[in-house]
Amino acid sequence: MTTPNELNLGKRERLRLFTDSAMAVAFTLAGWLAILFILLIFVFTFKESLGIFTDHEIQKEANLHKFFVEEIPEATTMIDRYIWQPVSDIPKMSFIPLLLGTLKATFVGLLFACPVGVAAALFSSEFAPPRMREILKPAVELLAGIPSVVLGFFALLVLATWLQTLFGFTYRLNAYNAGIALGIAILPVIFTITEDGLAAVPRSYRDASLAVGATRFQTAMSVVLPAASPAVFAALVLGFGRAIGETMILLMAGGNAAISSFSLNDPLRTLSATIAAELGEVVFGDAHYSALFFMGTLLFIITFVSNTIGQMVIARMQRRMRGT
């Protein structure tokens, strides 16, 4: 190999080659920045919550045992046993009511968004005439583009009233209301990923099924959908990840009451909404502050794991579909 120096190049030429290698280094560094930032996000969110593991003063009020296990003594009901009340003479910091709220909202959200999203994707991919698809797909993209604060506003002012009139709920803001609004937010995720998966199913599968006499619906349900089931699973997992971290909708439409109850009729409070509602009024570095950052760390880990699983499933399915 001849190096640029041995080629006896002019000054200008050497500058060109130098610029070329300098830019290659610069682009590579910019590329690695994405890796750096994902690490930094974890490190700095976790760092601010470290007090609950290391600081004895903070540990008196906030530690893992208090978050997940400890009960209020002589409490008789579930609601009294686990309480999130960080600002009081004796701070009570149980994550149980917040975890229950998060799970309830996510559950209703997925229960609403999954059937609708998957069915609409199946329709779009297998049955819709091209012109209809040209309306449906941009509509989904626009739905995805609605800011979550607007969805939260809509659920708080409009949807809650409609649902209460329709079903006569005791509380205007409850898990149904928050969950449906959340479901609207994750519908586009579920639709898009499922549709991509259905589109990846080879044509020959459908042809074979139709050739042995199945109807188009039978083909869609018992051949195409099972073949794309990894994508449906990935859509579910990624939708879950999106739902668990969603903040503004839950902050506005969830009712903001940290109650340890399994009932979907009660107002609720999620981990994300708690961070949003309380971090503004907290003393930097105290137990409450550390507890809120620990919630953030939890959310980061949960979404990181579910995103990684979802992506891996999608990548594996794509590889397999390309192979066949």
Place this chain on the structure above:
Amino acid sequence: MSVDADSTLRNYPPKMQPASMSKRPRQVREVISVGLLAFSAFLIIAILAVILGNIAYSGIGQVSWEFLSKSPQAGLTEGGIFPAIFGTVALVILMTIAAVPFGVATAVYLHEYTPAESPRVAWNRYQSARAGEKGKLFRHFLSAVLATITRSAVANLAGVPSIVFGLFGLGFFIQFVGRGLDRATQAPGEIHWGQGNILWAALTLALLTLPTVIVATEEALRTIPSDLRAASIALGATRWETIRRIVLPGALPGILTGAILAVSRGAGEVAPILFTGAAYYLPYLPKRLTDQFMELGYHVLILSTQSPDVEATKPLLYGTVFVLLALTFLLNLAGVLIRSRTRSKMRVGG
């Protein structure tokens, strides 16, 4: 068994069922089932239409020149939203300045500087290579591995909850970078950078919208035929010259789409700016990077949850939501249209 065989033979040839008897229920079931699927698709469009319709119906009447050009008055129950519009625009401009160059650079790295094949394929090629080529192919393999890690980092970055970005902005930009700058440049005890301001909020948002820019740019780079790159290299251009003069100009519409979608996303996000610089109400507009700011989405949150008089603020609230939605919606529509046009052009070309 013999009886069965007998009866089969006796009944041979089988009598054909009249077509109408077995087929009609099947067809009916088919229509109903597909109808149910169609209903789901219709439901999505209906949800979109109801939300947009409700907000447009109640909001459009509120929008007047006064509403757009005045400050909020009387405890946020009267007046306009000009400071919030100004703050939002300033915020997303700063965000774009930070996010687009880095996003484009990351996409260029991923598409132009790393091998297109998967690490597994690269490893197989390394294994079966001749001794003289091993070193080069091993570097090739490493580069493929790094590209895969970067891609999954980008995808994970896109999945991080927006509230966690807010926590990160507070922990990193304000507490770490800001307080660090203060210790280095300010008198002890003075806080200049170590609190929420428009710069930290914009950088936090830039991080959140980075994946949008990266994904859109990479898609645009994919549309540039590799023949063009080969021709440029064959004429003696370096790789950087090829990227600057051939690849990037060709990918410009795609990059623009990415930037527009990122702006639309950034303009609607509230959770990341909650603790990094957004303010309830400010009597002045932000002029320096260290100023706080008002923002449309945050204003919607404040009006709908902190209002002393819900009925009195309702018209203002609808007006604000309408302006915010119009802003993000128009940007989004522009992005979606540019993208679908580039895509269909690509299909014709390919």
